[in-house]
Amino acid sequence: MLLAVLMSLGSGAAQAEPAFARLYKQQYGYTPSCNACHKDGGGTPVNGYGQQYKDAGMTLAAFGTIAGLDGDGDGFANDAESRARANPGDARSTPDNKGDWLDTASLIPREVQAAFPGVRAYLPRDAVLTDADIARARSMGAELSRDDENTIYIPLENQRPVGTALIFPVAHGDKTFFLLMTTDRQLRITGVVPLNTNQVPAAARAELYRGYTGVALDALPAAQGEGLAADIARAVKNAGTLVYVRLKGA
Known part of the structure; x- marks a missing residue:
């Protein structure tokens, strides 16, 4: 059963996380939704932020490498959005208007x-x-x-x-x-x-x-x-x- x-x-084991989410949490202190690096949730192609992370080597150090970039083109740097708990991969989510990307429903x-x-x-x-x-x-x-x-x-x-x-x-x-x-x-x-x-x-x-x-x-x-x-x-x-x-x- x-x-x-x-x-x-x-x-x-129950609290273990895949590499990106685990390293993101280590860097920023919370677990992101899969919408952070995917265009439409887990299993879909990566978005601009996800591509930047991939190009930077997909390691903990990669977050520093892409910190000053703007993966979603909304005018806010990746690092600033992540620290504000906004989604660095979605232009609709900004430090002033984070949206529901971290709600439970958005995680599924x-x-x-x-x-x-x-x-x-x-x-x-x-x-x-x-x-x-x-x-x-x-x-x-x-x-x-x-x-x-x-x-x-x-x-x-x-x-x-x-x-x-x-x-x-x-x-x-x-x-x-x-x-x-x-x-x-x-x-x-x-x-x-x-x-x-x-x-x-x-x-x-x-x-x-x-x-x-x-x-x-x-x-x-x-x-x-x-x-x-x-x-x-x-x-x-x-x-x-x-x-x-x-x-x-x-």
């Missing part, structure tokens, strides 16, 4: 909310991979690295988890698109849905994803061959294994 799995998580991607209609509460669990996680994933046929660290969204009804959701990228040649994977509370896939497929229009075809419904995360097959279907299979295998090892293995 997912409830038992979550209760078994240690407090350190709208695609995730749409996948669980009626759910009003979520428990984000950000997955940082340990060496043991990576080794366990490899034993399950998945190749994970710390670049795969992500946020697992857990919808709650009556304070009990009813499933999970994860948004993750798929690399196809030199292009990238995103998928949303949802599960039930037994960690069986309830859907894999393509997002942001403009770079790879063929990735929007529903038949590429139907076979995943009902498959347990620890029973996902490894990718075979080359091409779009193989790239999707590889990404789904890695994403499913990430969720499994972080929830079941914690």
